Amino acid sequence: MVTMKNRGVFGSVFINSSRTQKIVLLLMSLALSVLAAGCFIIDPSANQSTFEPLGPVAERQLTIFWWILIGGAVVFVLVGAALIYALVKFRRRSEEETPIQVHGNTRLELLWTIIPAIVVMGFAIASINTLFYSANVPKDSEKTITLEAIGHQWWFEFRYPSPNGPENEVVTANEVYIPVGIPVRINLESVDVIHSFWVPKLAGKVDMVPSEGNHMWFQADEPGEFYGQCAEYCGTSHANMKFKVIAVEPAEFDTWLSDQAAPALESGDPLAKEGAGIFKDAGCSGCHSLKTIAKTGSKGRVGPNLAHVASRRDLAAGMMNNADGAGNVNDAYLQENLRKWLENPSEIKPGNLMSSQAAVYTDPNKTLTERQISALVAYLTSLK
Numbered sequence: 001m002v003t004m005k006n007r008g009v010f011g012s013v014f015i016n017s018s019r020t021q022k023i024v025l026l027l028m029s030l031a032l033s034v035l036a037a038g039c040f041i042i043d044p045s046a047n048q049s050t051f052e053p054l055g056p057v058a059e060r061q062l063t064i065f066w067w068i069l070i071g072g073a074v075v076f077v078l079v080g081a082a083l084i085y086a087l088v089k090f091r092r093r094s095e096e097e098t099p100i101q102v103h104g105n106t107r108l109e110l111l112w113t114i115i116p117a118i119v120v121m122g123f124a125i126a127s128i129n130t131l132f133y134s135a136n137v138p139k140d141s142e143k144t145i146t147l148e149a150i151g152h153q154w155w156f157e158f159r160y161p162s163p164n165g166p167e168n169e170v171v172t173a174n175e176v177y178i179p180v181g182i183p184v185r186i187n188l189e190s191v192d193v194i195h196s197f198w199v200p201k202l203a204g205k206v207d208m209v210p211s212e213g214n215h216m217w218f219q220a221d222e223p224g225e226f227y228g229q230c231a232e233y234c235g236t237s238h239a240n241m242k243f244k245v246i247a248v249e250p251a252e253f254d255t256w257l258s259d260q261a262a263p264a265l266e267s268g269d270p271l272a273k274e275g276a277g278i279f280k281d282a283g284c285s286g287c288h289s290l291k292t293i294a295k296t297g298s299k300g301r302v303g304p305n306l307a308h309v310a311s312r313r314d315l316a317a318g319m320m321n322n323a324d325g326a327g328n329v330n331d332a333y334l335q336e337n338l339r340k341w342l343e344n345p346s347e348i349k350p351g352n353l354m355s356s357q358a359a360v361y362t363d364p365n366k367t368l369t370e371r372q373i374s375a376l377v378a379y380l381t382s383l384k
């Protein structure tokens with residue numbers, strides 16, 4: 001038979017050029033080992049590693065990942081072994097031989113339908129279970145807190161229930177304080193496009209969809225800083241849209257919340273006073289609120305609330321660090337960062353809405369002078 005003599009295109013290419021074949025194989029195994037090495041240099045202690053979960057939600061999600069990965073690997077090895085066995089055992093041994101021709105095997109076909117169906121069902125049940133677990137705070141939790149996270153291009157607004165009553169909320173930005181060991185429900189919203197809320201060490205991503213409420217929860221088992229990030233492409237500065245979750249002891253959390261709820265401080269420093277005037281005259285207050293309390297459900301402004309901007313460890317949604325190693329805001333760092341931001345925000349965050357919309361950047365006649373920037377820096381630094 002003609003077909004039996006024909007080794008096919010690949011067969012002849014490989015046999016005719018065994019050197020090329022060897023080189024290709026060598027290159028492929030090199031590439032594979034480089035890829036595999038990637039698996040071993042994963043550093044669980046890295047800020048955004050999902051391999052070191054520090055709360056129950058992230059733990060459950062990592063568990064399901066391992067089950068599916070290991071389950072998949074077992075299936076791969078078993079199927080691969082069966083395939084190799086069949087290839088070797090039933091190969092054609094000589095040109096003349098015609099292998100035994102079989103058609104259909106009901107028992108085998110039933111087996112390879114039922115076993116995968118059971119495996120897939122098992123994974124589906126476990127996954128759906130984890131999905132529901134990740135969505136809602138466990139019913140038996142004694143205490144929980146609820147906060148609102150609102151996505152903006154390209155920063156996060158956070159709102160806490162006001163200590164003075166449910167009709168009001170405490171407004172902050174880019175930094176989420178939570179009490180250790182207490183489940184936190186997070187209602188997710190967006191004022192513009194779809195964003196996604198992700199704190200790898202505490203919980204997986206959940207989308208923030210405009211006018212479509214979503215929610216999730218997490219809990220930090222120990223105090224610390226957890227890095228968060230927008231995980232859905234949302235425009236020019238998407239990659240620069242970060243935030244921090246800061247988990248502290250419950251008593252410290254209460255102090256923090258009442259500090260945030262308190263009105264912005266009036267500074268006695270003359271330069272800061274001058275800055276407060278410029279803040280109004282230069283149009284900053286059109287986009288930035290200095291009121292710490294807002295009506296529940298009301299819309300925030302275009303820019304982050306600045307009432308306590310000097311208390312935040314980072315500026316411009318995680319782009320510049322104001323804190324020393326211990327997490328205390330260092331005024332010198334803060335001043336330097338504020339100055340850099342006010343001089344040219346788009347250098348720090350390309351495309352940000354302050355550069356593209358504030359008159360002081362779009363109208364060359366209104367550009368901030370050196371003096372005005374110094375006064376604004378002094379004023380903003382006083383907003384502890």
Ligand SMILES: [Cu+2]
Nearest residue numbers: 195230234241
């Ligand atoms: Cu985003």
